[in-house]
Amino acid sequence: AQSVSQHNHHVILSEAASLELGCNYSYGGTVNLFWYVQYPGQHLQLLLKYFSGDPLVKGIKGFEAEFIKSKFSFNLRKPSVQWSDTAEYFCAVNALGANNLFFGTGTRLTVIP
C-alpha cells in the first residue's frame, strides 16, 4: 500500500514569509497526489491535486505544489503567507486506478500577524 510522510509537524511563520511544506510518498507506480487543508472549526477541503500533466499545479488561495517524480515528493508552497492560512495541511496519495486514498500525519501551520 502507499504511504505518505510529512516531516514538518508544526510550522510557525510570520505573515509575508514564504512557505514550503514537505510531502514524500512511497509507491513505485503512477500516483495521484493531493493537498487538503483543515481550517480551525471547518471540514477538510481540497487545496489542490495532481493527476497528470504539468508537475507544477496551482490551487486555491495562492498555493502551489510541485510533483518531482524522481524524489517521490509533492511539496506545497506559497510565496507569502497570511494569518488566514493558519490551518492543518494534509498530503494524500492514491495509486492510479485505485480508490483508497492515504493521508499523511498532517502539518500544523501557525501564521503570526
Added chain:
Amino acid sequence: SQTIHQWPATLVQPVGSPLSLECTVEGTSNPNLYWYRQAAGRGLQLLFYSVGIGQISSEVPQNLSASRPQDRQFILSSKKLLLSDSGFYLCAWSRRYGGSAEKLFFGSGTQLSVL
C-alpha cells in the same frame, strides 16, 4: 448540489457497548464512500472504503466493521467497543476519475469517547 450527512456529532459510549455511526450522501449516485479516523499527530487513518453497494474494503484490521446497505449510505459498526476505539471519525465521498478516486468531500465528523 451534493451534501454529506454524518451523525451523531458526539457520542459517549461505555466499553463493551455496540456502535453504529451513519453517513449518507445526497445529490450524487454511485459514489465512493470512506471512513477515516483522525487522531492528533497521526493524521487521517483510512479504515474502510466502498466502491458500491455491499462492497467493502478494509485497510486496517480492528474491532470495527462497515456496511453499505444502500448506494448512498455507509455505516460504521462495532459489536463491542474498546477504549482504543475512541477518536474522531470522518465519513467522506468521492467521484471516480479515470478509475481512481477523485477529490474527497468530508462530513463534519463524529467525536467518539469510549469510557
